[in-house]
Amino acid sequence: MKLGQAFKMAFKSILGNKARTVLTMLGIIIGVAAVITLVSLVQGYQDSLTSWVEMQGTNRINVYAHTYDGNDITDELYDFCLNLGELVVGVTPNTTYWGVMQYKTTRMDSSTIYFGSEHFSVCNNYQLASGRDLAYLDIEDYHKVCVIGAYVAEALFGYTDPIGKTITVNGTDLTVVGVYAAKEETPQQWGYDDMIAIPYTVSRFIADYSYTDGFTIKAKDRTSTTEAITRINAFLSMAINPQNGYYNVNTPDTQMESDNELTNMLSLVLGGIAGIALLVGGIGIMNIMLVTVTERTREIGIRKAIGAKRSAIVTQFLIESGIISMVGGMLGVLFGFILTVVLGKLIFDLILMPQLLISVGSVLFSLVIGIGFGIYPAVKASGLQPVEALRAV
Amino acid sequence: MTLIDVRHVYKIYNEGDESEVRALSNVSLRIDYGEFVAIVGASGSGKSTLMNILGCLDIPTYGDYLLEGQDVAEMSDAELSKIRNKDIGFIFQGFNLIPALNAVENVELPLVYQGALPGRRREAAIEALERVGLEERLKHKPTQMSGGQQQRVAIARAIATKPPIIMADEPTGNLDSKTGAHVVEILHGLHKEGTTIILITHDNDLAKTADRIIRISDGRIIYDSAIDGEHEESAPQHNAQEAPAAETEVGA
Numbered sequence: 001m002k003l004g005q006a007f008k009m010a011f012k013s014i015l016g017n018k019a020r021t022v023l024t025m026l027g028i029i030i031g032v033a034a035v036i037t038l039v040s041l042v043q044g045y046q047d048s049l050t051s052w053v054e055m056q057g058t059n060r061i062n063v064y065a066h067t068y069d070g071n072d073i074t075d076e077l078y079d080f081c082l083n084l085g086e087l088v089v090g091v092t093p094n095t096t097y098w099g100v101m102q103y104k105t106t107r108m109d110s111s112t113i114y115f116g117s118e119h120f121s122v123c124n125n126y127q128l129a130s131g132r133d134l135a136y137l138d139i140e141d142y143h144k145v146c147v148i149g150a151y152v153a154e155a156l157f158g159y160t161d162p163i164g165k166t167i168t169v170n171g172t173d174l175t176v177v178g179v180y181a182a183k184e185e186t187p188q189q190w191g192y193d194d195m196i197a198i199p200y201t202v203s204r205f206i207a208d209y210s211y212t213d214g215f216t217i218k219a220k221d222r223t224s225t226t227e228a229i230t231r232i233n234a235f236l237s238m239a240i241n242p243q244n245g246y247y248n249v250n251t252p253d254t255q256m257e258s259d260n261e262l263t264n265m266l267s268l269v270l271g272g273i274a275g276i277a278l279l280v281g282g283i284g285i286m287n288i289m290l291v292t293v294t295e296r297t298r299e300i301g302i303r304k305a306i307g308a309k310r311s312a313i314v315t316q317f318l319i320e321s322g323i324i325s326m327v328g329g330m331l332g333v334l335f336g337f338i339l340t341v342v343l344g345k346l347i348f349d350l351i352l353m354p355q356l357l358i359s360v361g362s363v364l365f366s367l368v369i370g371i372g373f374g375i376y377p378a379v380k381a382s383g384l385q386p387v388e389a390l391r392a393v
Numbered sequence: 394m395t396l397i398d399v400r401h402v403y404k405i406y407n408e409g410d411e412s413e414v415r416a417l418s419n420v421s422l423r424i425d426y427g428e429f430v431a432i433v434g435a436s437g438s439g440k441s442t443l444m445n446i447l448g449c450l451d452i453p454t455y456g457d458y459l460l461e462g463q464d465v466a467e468m469s470d471a472e473l474s475k476i477r478n479k480d481i482g483f484i485f486q487g488f489n490l491i492p493a494l495n496a497v498e499n500v501e502l503p504l505v506y507q508g509a510l511p512g513r514r515r516e517a518a519i520e521a522l523e524r525v526g527l528e529e530r531l532k533h534k535p536t537q538m539s540g541g542q543q544q545r546v547a548i549a550r551a552i553a554t555k556p557p558i559i560m561a562d563e564p565t566g567n568l569d570s571k572t573g574a575h576v577v578e579i580l581h582g583l584h585k586e587g588t589t590i591i592l593i594t595h596d597n598d599l600a601k602t603a604d605r606i607i608r609i610s611d612g613r614i615i616y617d618s619a620i621d622g623e624h625e626e627s628a629p630q631h632n633a634q635e636a637p638a639a640e641t642e643v644g645a
Contacts, residue, residue, distance in 0.1 A: 307478020387451040
């Protein structure tokens with residue numbers, strides 16, 4: 001028998017019992033939609049973490065130390081970090097503040113103010129677009145200067161060149177010496193250009209405190225990162241008595257790695273649960289195919305009596321279960337897409353899209369499930385003696 | 394020339410059990426090419442079981458069945474399917490049409506299993522339906538047709554592949570006498586063209602139109618006109634057998 005004819009017959013039989021077909025498909029639809037949605041959401045979360053880390057730059061170490069007993073170790077810590085020598089490229093305090101900025105009549109209310117060293121841009125992955133960066137002498141001599149982010153430059157100055165202009169930040173006049181290039185923002189990562197960086201030594205003019213308790217360090221490479229973390233930890237564990245303070249040393253890289261491990265695990269667990277749903281859907285197909293075989297025993301008998309081979313009967317039933325599961329799989333992908341987009345927007349506020357691989361994979365997997373679970377009923381149907389099958393009512 | 398050669402065939406259900414039923418018991422029979430044979434018996438006499446075995450729809454418990462000199466027991470499923478498809482056309486009492494398919498699709502079905510091209514099988518199906526006078530009803534589903542029309546569709550399906558043997562199991566059983574007569578007429582027409590016809594019936598009048606009559610009762614052949622001669626009286630036990638036979642119900 002030709003395959004085309006077998007498909008035609010399978011479609012006829014599927015369409016002949018629409019309600020049942022849809023209900024059978026529902027198991028596969030839900031299973032596939034669940035697999036796609038869960039895996040895509042986890043994937044999306046992971047991607048947004050990765051892009052966060054990339055935005056900050058790699059080989060970055062955040063050091064935070066705080067003491068309660070008034071024995072401030074900030075300066076010693078800063079010196080220690082600077083003296084890591086070969087291992088580090090730069091060290092900067094990472095204190096931030098919020099302020100009101102004004103140029104002539106234009107005001108900005110909520111930009112981030114970084115109090116940094118001459119290494120601020122290196123440590124925080126900023127590139128200079130024009131002018132000059134913060135310099136050692138700015139820090140040393142308390143220069144009231146600032147380098148502004150791309151967004152601030154545009155908002156305050158428009159098309160005028162900001163270099164050399166004076167802006168007022170929280171009542172203090174600062175000279176703009178440079179502009180940082182805009183970072184490539186993504187829907188997940190934005191706001192990096194709404195900032196200005198000023199020498200940490202002039203922070204007391206801007207903020208009502210001038211306290212630094214954290215540093216950001218840019219290490220030379222990956223191994224240096226690990227080495228530097230080890231050394232800083234050793235230093236801090238000596239310098240800070242756990243009863244009088246605490247400290248924390250971390251890098252977004254390792255954070256990302258542990259987060260990745262977690263999300264991979266989550267992906268597996270959720271995907272597994274969804275996979276079980278898919279399996280249950282497959283059993284639903286087997287169940288309904290068995291019912292179909294029983295119902296159509298007489299028809300099978302007729303077909304055998306007029307010359308259908310076993311293989312023809314098996315093919316017909318396998319095509320039927322294959323079509324049900326494959327169409328179910330495709331509908332599942334469709335619903336999975338919709339769910340992923342809607343939930344991604346609601347939960348992460350991102351536009352997430354399922355990957356092509358997982359979509360195609362799910363459809364193929366459901367096809368395999370349909371055929372796999374269709375085999376038993378199909379073989380059962382084909383094995384009947386024609387006369388026994390004809391006797392069925 | 395011998396077409397069908399049945400030797401000491403038994404069909405026993407639930408053998409060894411308390412509910413053992415001997416549907417056929419030591420049946421031997423030869424049918425030649427081109428014969429028109431009526432197998433007559435009461436309900437439950439085993440005549441349908443015999444036809445199922447002759448038609449390769451069922452296998453005997455014991456005994457041999459040679460079809461065109463070949464032992465059916467040694468054939469594979471594929472070979473049996475081919476015989477059912479090409480050599481034998483079945484006409485059942487209950488028509489056995491597939492409800493989801495229309496008349497022409499039902500008639501096409503054996504050709505589909507033959508692998509015939511769509512154009513050729515449509516042609517052959519329409520030709521067969523014309524032959525039974527149903528060319529006006531090609532697209533009708535079985536439920537939209539009368540019993541007589543359905544049986545004619547079934548006949549068309551049986552003759553669509555032009556098989557050398559037609560087996561008809563109570564083809565007029567569900568029909569009124571007029572449509573029944575028409576069906577018998579078609580069978581005689583096929584016989585004139587050289588087709589071997591095996592007709593199963595409980596209707597003596599219908600059986601009398603055949604060249605040869607075989608009477609079966611309690612799973613045994615009790616009369617064969619080819620052996621016992623034309624006179625029904627040589628099998629006087631027949632009428633006496635008819636009533637109690639219904640007790641041994643064997644899926645007629």
